[in-house]
Amino acid sequence: MHDRSASVDWAQYTAFGLRIASELKLPELVRSASEAIEDVVIHEADLTAWSDQLEQANFVMQGERFMFQIPGTAIFAVREGREIEVCPYPGADMDTVRLFLLGSCMGVLLMQRRILPIHGSAVVIGGKAYAFMGESGTGKSTLAAAFRQAGYQMVSDDVIAVKATTSVPVVYPAYPQQKLGLDSLLQLEALQGNKYLHSPKHRLVLTDGHPALPQYGDLRKLTGELNKYAVPIADEFYNEPLPLGGVFELVAEASNRKFLREDELPVVTEQPLNVLGCLHTLLLHTYRRGTISRMGLGEWYFGTAARMARKVEGWRLLRSSSAFTASEIVQRVLELIHKEENSYGSH
Template sequence: MHDRSTHVNLTMYTAFGLKLASELYLPELIPAAPGAVEDVVIRQADLTAWSDQLEQANFVMQGEHFMFHIPDTAIYAVRGGREIEVCSYSGADPDTVRLFMLGTCMGVLLMQRRILPIHGSAVVIGGRAYAFVGESGAGKSTLAAAFTQAGYRMVSDDVIAMQATASETIVYPAYPQQKLGLESLLHLKALQGNKHARKSNHGLALMDGNPAMLKNGHLRKLTGELNKYAVPRVDYFHNKPLPLGGVFELVAESPNREFQREGELAAVTEQPLNMLEFLHTLLLHTYRRVIIPRMSLGEWHFGTAARMARQVEGWRLLRDSSAFTASEVVDRVLDIIRKEENSYGSYSFDEGS
């Protein structure tokens, strides 16, 4: 285990709308501007006194103090929305330590700060953030990557930080990295050069029969993730808060009559969600939602999701799971948003918007 040092330098980063002062090196994150005041401190600490208790339970809750344990990786403590402590095991993979710190720890910390973490990806369209949610394998990250390949900017992947005000929901940018499977990477490579794609300095390439790599360097395989790779998106990242424009729930299904349209099999079909269906979707796809009752945040969770469901529209997109449909889903999403915003007249969908 790491011994906590009494004299360490803290590096300032920005993520999820917060300034993070960290003892741990976090190369995935964007450095904060000079002189920034931290919202959260991330430290290494000796948490071994909790080892026995954590081996008997998945996590431990004591008020605003949340602790959990990942075997052979680390013990983590998240305190009051302001502090994350990490106790790494000797020999633990640093990438894996950061994976849980930037995932579960940040999800819990956001909830402690009453910012709702939604499990999904988000991109900028017409000056607003649109979120894509769904079960694992539904195609959330792949769709966001297809949008960036078409010239749109990414806001978040995996954890979307949302805060509902009285009049709108604000989406805070996460950090410029995506988790993409090898199959998706290969399909996106094949799409390069089509009507959606634009030229990139970070095109995907296959080299020497190895898994997908960037032309300018190897993609890092994520430990513990089956054939998933960390894909940097610095060139396509929007790093300012945005109002939420809407939410799309992605559902991958086998071809059936749901995809039947005018006598032909449609690759993608949409279903508008009524307010109750949309509310259920937000509650269902809240990141790490199983711990919310233990944190006594059930009333806040429901109230926040209900407010969001009243402020924006939600849709369910059914896509053919037997085919790679990212390009078709991009088309359908843009069509839906154009129709929704048609009355505004000046809505822009230019690349890079």
């Protein structure tokens, strides 16, 4: 473990079920007052000796250290699930450095600790965490935000940390922030009158002064993310581990099914997933799954996903790509979970 210098002002945080000591300030994370020994250390280091090798490949394995670079931003090294080294390039935007630190680096670190990172959002329903996965643009974060508007707490956005146990898989909370696009913010605003949703406690406003949302308070635009904003969710964040109750795969479907006019199509339809379907969904939506073979974790990865798939319920939700359907999906998800709980209760 890195020898921490007494001259550096180290900050203590918690995220993904881990105690983190960081030389870099990480305002997105929950501060910790605990004096317990940290699980992870994050610090700056000179990694420029690896620049030439990283120019030739996206990733480099150097012993137990997984290294990658983001041109113009930083070189990162993640070691043994316990240490992250950061070498920012001169003039680098530190918001962008933290974006990759809390995303790609944490995804690799979780896998090194044998915790499966799922790409999606998770909310708390009935004392369990439910994961929402899907390709980019299918509405994962927007749906999670709609659940927040409906009074449900959020566990994570972007990276869902899931640990396989002998009983049920456990989800560890990430940190109280969402990434939402401008379109989603506008559409969520339009949902305020929906009977399934309530008004949020706080009003937020875009920092670039977008005229469409003059009633909002300051939101930080995410550098390197096209029209995405950092939305703080401290009041709606659940910061304790939870059992994984189920998985939902979101699929945006064009409204062109044969023999049906568009106005006859259901806005949301669901398909239950069997064990193989759940396994395929977990494998497909693993965060940064392209790095797994490079780290030699293929056998662990498949075995872990298979164990999880046998212990959770799963559904594929098909939504119309021509309409914003978050409120309808919220309603349908709650109905499916309630039906599943009643089904178990009847046995």
